[in-house]
Amino acid sequence: MTAEAEERLLAGFEATIARNDRIEPRDWMPDAYRRTLVRQIAQHAHSEIIGMQPEGEWIGRAPSLRRKAILLAKVQDEAGHGLYLYSACETLGVSRAELTGLLLAGRQKYSSIFNYPTLSYADVGTIGWLVDGAAICNQVPLCRTSYGPYGRAMIRICKEESFHQRQGYELLMTMMRGTDAQRAMVQESVDRFWWPSLMMFGPPDAESTNSARSMAWGVKRNSNDELRQRFVDMTVPQADALGVTLPDPDLRWNDERGHHDFGEPDWEELAAVIRGDGPCNAQRMRHRRAAHEDGAWVREAASAFASRSAGAAASHSAEASATLSAEAGAR
Ligand SMILES: [Fe+2]
Numbered sequence: 001m002t003a004e005a006e007e008r009l010l011a012g013f014e015a016t017i018a019r020n021d022r023i024e025p026r027d028w029m030p031d032a033y034r035r036t037l038v039r040q041i042a043q044h045a046h047s048e049i050i051g052m053q054p055e056g057e058w059i060g061r062a063p064s065l066r067r068k069a070i071l072l073a074k075v076q077d078e079a080g081h082g083l084y085l086y087s088a089c090e091t092l093g094v095s096r097a098e099l100t101g102l103l104l105a106g107r108q109k110y111s112s113i114f115n116y117p118t119l120s121y122a123d124v125g126t127i128g129w130l131v132d133g134a135a136i137c138n139q140v141p142l143c144r145t146s147y148g149p150y151g152r153a154m155i156r157i158c159k160e161e162s163f164h165q166r167q168g169y170e171l172l173m174t175m176m177r178g179t180d181a182q183r184a185m186v187q188e189s190v191d192r193f194w195w196p197s198l199m200m201f202g203p204p205d206a207e208s209t210n211s212a213r214s215m216a217w218g219v220k221r222n223s224n225d226e227l228r229q230r231f232v233d234m235t236v237p238q239a240d241a242l243g244v245t246l247p248d249p250d251l252r253w254n255d256e257r258g259h260h261d262f263g264e265p266d267w268e269e270l271a272a273v274i275r276g277d278g279p280c281n282a283q284r285m286r287h288r289r290a291a292h293e294d295g296a297w298v299r300e301a302a303s304a305f306a307s308r309s310a311g312a313a314a315s316h317s318a319e320a321s322a323t324l325s326a327e328a329g330a331r
Pocket residue numbers: 048077078081157161
């Protein structure tokens with residue numbers, strides 16, 4: 001391609017972004033835009049799949065049939081989210097198998113929140129309330145992201161995430177109306193998940209390496225700090241209604257700013273978890289790898305079936321056209 005032709009394509013791409021229109025799979029896009037999207041969507045897809053582990057552990061220990069049905073539905077939704085997102089990523093020319101390979105080789109990441117353990121059933125509620133709540137804050141703006149397939153996947157995902165948030169809040173509310181021991185269990189769980197939830201928005205804007213360019217391309221619509229603030233403002237009244245204390249002595253309403261002030265998360269902890277030194281990183285990857293290996297026969301069987309069906313369809317259509325030409329000949 002001549003430099004002039006490439007410049008024309010780039011100008012067209014930038015005009016589409018400036019108009020707030022969507023970039024679609026067949027449109028020309030700069031390599032760096034494609035790479036940024038693959039990285040972000042893949043990380044998002046991996047998070048949905050790995051995110052099934054901490055809660056999945058509790059399905060067999062749910063306290064009632066109703067709780068089990070809710071949790072099962074929620075964990076299955078997360079599997080579905082992973083699949084929509086892998087499909088969105090495939091429109092950029094990378095296969096799901098490649099992405100899974102990159103995750104298993106440690107070359108792509110997933111959200112650090114899933115490297116924390118779930119120690120009690122209250123954690124199912126806290127994850128729904130805080131972790132899915134933070135995910136909603138992050139994901140609602142992504143419904144308007146500049147890449148079409150990603151934005152459309154996010155619309156359905158966000159609807160399901162709000163069910164996740166509600167079921168978590170309802171579980172915690174039920175426990176808070178229970179015994180002292182149940183209330184203590186909720187508070188202990190919130191104490192463990194509050195700070196890691198704030199870290200889900202990523203490092204502070206000043207240190208976020210990929211943010212500025214993602215914003216310019218309309219891949220991201222709000223900065224990490226803006227979204228974190230939005231989450232805190234949304235969550236504080238909900239914590240009051242529940243009757244739990246958020247474990248931050250600096251948390252208070254600031255009249256001048258019209259927002260809550262809050263303390264600084266431990267960024268060294270976030271860096272350590274991202275590096276692989278969180279409490280459950282090794283366990284999560286071990287489990288993911290084992291699931292991949294145990295599922296090998298399913299993938300083999302599915303591809304054998306698909307190629308046999310494709311073969312049958314091909315010979316069927318060859319037969320049909322032979323019949324047609326025989327009929328044509330007879331006429
Ligand atoms: Fe999800």
